[in-house]
Amino acid sequence: MFKTPSGEEIFVVDGHTHFWDASPENQRNVHGKQFIECFYAYHKALSPKEQLWPLPQFEKYSAEQMYNDLFVDGPDDMAIVQSTYLTEFYKNGFNTIDRNAEIARKYKDRFIVNGSFDPRDGERALEYIHYMKETFGIKGVKLYTAEWKGDSRGWKLNDPGAYRCFELCEKLGITNVHVHKGPTIIPLDKDAFDVHDVDHAATDFQGLNFIVEHCGLPRLDDFCWIAVQETNVFGGLAVALPFIHSRPRYFAEVISELLFWVGEDKILFGSDYAIWTPRWLVEKFWAFEIPEDIKQERGVDLTPEAKRKILGLNAARLYGIDIESQKAKLSGEPVAVAAE
Amino acid sequence: MGASVRTDRVAEVWARLGEVTDPELDEPVTDLGFVETVAVDGEGGVDVVFRLPTYWCSANFAFLMADDMRLAVSSLPWVRAVRPQLQDHMVAAEINRGVRLGQSFAEALKDFAAGETLDEVREKFRRKAFERRQEAVILALRAAGHDDAAICGMSLAAFDRADLGEAEGGYQKPRYRALLVARGLAGERAFVTYNGRPIAPHELPAYLQRLRAVRINMEFNSVLCRGLLDARYKEIDADFGLACGSGCTRHAPADAIRESA
Numbered sequence: 001m002f003k004t005p006s007g008e009e010i011f012v013v014d015g016h017t018h019f020w021d022a023s024p025e026n027q028r029n030v031h032g033k034q035f036i037e038c039f040y041a042y043h044k045a046l047s048p049k050e051q052l053w054p055l056p057q058f059e060k061y062s063a064e065q066m067y068n069d070l071f072v073d074g075p076d077d078m079a080i081v082q083s084t085y086l087t088e089f090y091k092n093g094f095n096t097i098d099r100n101a102e103i104a105r106k107y108k109d110r111f112i113v114n115g116s117f118d119p120r121d122g123e124r125a126l127e128y129i130h131y132m133k134e135t136f137g138i139k140g141v142k143l144y145t146a147e148w149k150g151d152s153r154g155w156k157l158n159d160p161g162a163y164r165c166f167e168l169c170e171k172l173g174i175t176n177v178h179v180h181k182g183p184t185i186i187p188l189d190k191d192a193f194d195v196h197d198v199d200h201a202a203t204d205f206q207g208l209n210f211i212v213e214h215c216g217l218p219r220l221d222d223f224c225w226i227a228v229q230e231t232n233v234f235g236g237l238a239v240a241l242p243f244i245h246s247r248p249r250y251f252a253e254v255i256s257e258l259l260f261w262v263g264e265d266k267i268l269f270g271s272d273y274a275i276w277t278p279r280w281l282v283e284k285f286w287a288f289e290i291p292e293d294i295k296q297e298r299g300v301d302l303t304p305e306a307k308r309k310i311l312g313l314n315a316a317r318l319y320g321i322d323i324e325s326q327k328a329k330l331s332g333e334p335v336a337v338a339a340e
Numbered sequence: 341m342g343a344s345v346r347t348d349r350v351a352e353v354w355a356r357l358g359e360v361t362d363p364e365l366d367e368p369v370t371d372l373g374f375v376e377t378v379a380v381d382g383e384g385g386v387d388v389v390f391r392l393p394t395y396w397c398s399a400n401f402a403f404l405m406a407d408d409m410r411l412a413v414s415s416l417p418w419v420r421a422v423r424p425q426l427q428d429h430m431v432a433a434e435i436n437r438g439v440r441l442g443q444s445f446a447e448a449l450k451d452f453a454a455g456e457t458l459d460e461v462r463e464k465f466r467r468k469a470f471e472r473r474q475e476a477v478i479l480a481l482r483a484a485g486h487d488d489a490a491i492c493g494m495s496l497a498a499f500d501r502a503d504l505g506e507a508e509g510g511y512q513k514p515r516y517r518a519l520l521v522a523r524g525l526a527g528e529r530a531f532v533t534y535n536g537r538p539i540a541p542h543e544l545p546a547y548l549q550r551l552r553a554v555r556i557n558m559e560f561n562s563v564l565c566r567g568l569l570d571a572r573y574k575e576i577d578a579d580f581g582l583a584c585g586s587g588c589t590r591h592a593p594a595d596a597i598r599e600s601a
Binding site for chain 2: 031034035037038040041042044045046151153183184185186189191192193217218219220221224225239240243246247250253254257261
């Protein structure tokens with residue numbers, strides 16, 4: 001629960017978190033080492049100094065620490081914990097659904113566990129979707145189209161195999177498809193960052209919501225064009241939001257573009273934990289105002305109502321969270337107490 | 341060859357490298373801090389060591405930059421061989437080898453089924469660079485008091501005479517003009533779309549909205565890349581007494597010259 005300086009309680013759903021194990025023991029090869037070091041560079045480049053972690057802590061953290069950072073010290077009410085396998089880089093996977101389910105079992109009512117699939121697995125991908133639905137009751141998946149597999153260096157959302165998976169997801173009520181469209185690993189393709197496959201899939205699967213994590217950065221402009229045309233395309237703020245600390249004016253320009261093209265009903269907060277912790281992000285976001293000249297030029301504003309939607313209401317809508325009953329369930333748990 | 345000749349030659353190489361841009365950011369690789377060292381030997385050989393913000397940076401962009409470096413430096417009359425060397429990258433070995441042998445991207449990375457050619461990618465980023473530069477000069481003209489009708493109808497000769505100051509508009513003015521010329525669009529009008537279509541004054545506001553998104557995207561990526569490069573290499577550099585934030589390699593220190601001959 002985030003309490004504003006004026007005493008208002010804001011319901012926060014952290015749309016993008018991880019419970020990973022990237023420790024040297026779990027690294028399969030140099031790629032696994034380089035993958036977590038790349039995440040660590042993001043952490044170092046964009047965090048306030050007092051929030052920096054040492055690398056060994058960043059490589060692997062405990063469930064207790066995650067709970068504390070999100071819900072006790074941090075302002076989250078709930079967190080969506082995403083699954084990312086990367087089994088070519090990590091012996092037991094980077095952040096599998098089994099690992100995520102563990103932390104969700106330990107701390108009831110806090111986590112929404114999302115699954116993942118890889119359409120290159122063919123029939124096995126379909127079986128796996130059934131398994132995740134039956135075992136974990138998932139309502140969403142996180143897809144990493146840049147993931148390496150054997151000789152393949154990536155796939156596209158509009159591949160025929162992916163379409164078969166989406167048909168099944170729609171049938172089983174797995175309606176929220178989070179897509180990693182951002183930097184870090186990339187397929188060795190002609191335009192590795194192309195976001196147009198989202199356009200095709202979103203048009204063809206109107207019953208699914210496509211949440212484009214990292215807003216398609218480094219293709220924010222292309223993403224905005226797609227989101228404005230497709231009513232079922234959303235933008236996740238992870239990676240864009242931390243600029244609020246180091247480069248607030250850039251952040252103002254980016255959020256203004258998103259508000260203009262995508263709209264306040266379709267933007268989701270995400271800390272990308274453990275790359276960043278949510279407390280400072282939410283505090284700064286609540287206090288943030290778009291500079292007057294950008295506001296004028298763009299004709300948009302980041303109002304308190306827009307902030308409420310982005311911080312929690314939009315994700316609650318996508319995941320069918322009844323906020324009042326959820327608050328009642330959580331009232332007995334230790335939560336962040338306003339500092340003063 | 342004396343030390344001063346070598347110093348001059350290294351400076352010439354840096355100047356040529358300053359013409360090579362990161363395709364995605366439309367900024368010189370030297371300003372971005374990507375080029376680490378330049379060394380020349382006694383036989384006209386040039387070694388350029390460069391590195392990128394992450395191990396995962398797009399292979400096609402890395403390849404384009406390496407190849408553009410080779411081409412830019414090769415145009416110096418005394419140069420006999422250029423050896424760009426990408427470091428700390430997932431496909432560094434393939435790219436370095438491919439560029440040295442004059443291979444295409446697909447040949448160099450054939451083990452990874454990387455697709456056919458990079459022409460499409462080049463074209464996409466040429467358009468983005470054109471639009472980013474064009475927006476900067478149009479905004480500068482507006483700020484200088486020109487209305488939309490005057491801008492849309494402006495002749496190239498009038499554009500050449502316009503003083504856009506020292507800031508972004510002035511910086512992008514010759515860069516915009518160079519792309520107009522390169523695309524064969526340097527005709528009567530100073531402002532046309534990337535496809536050569538004139539822009540009507542009433543269309544200009546909506547047109548600029550789209551260009552604005554292109555610019556914000558590129559600037560955002562540029563800030564991110566500089567931050568990541570710093571996070572990746574700053575401490576290492578400090579250990580070697582070369583503490584250096586982004587951009588400082590623009591002026592190559594003389595002690596970076598290596599005697600390799």
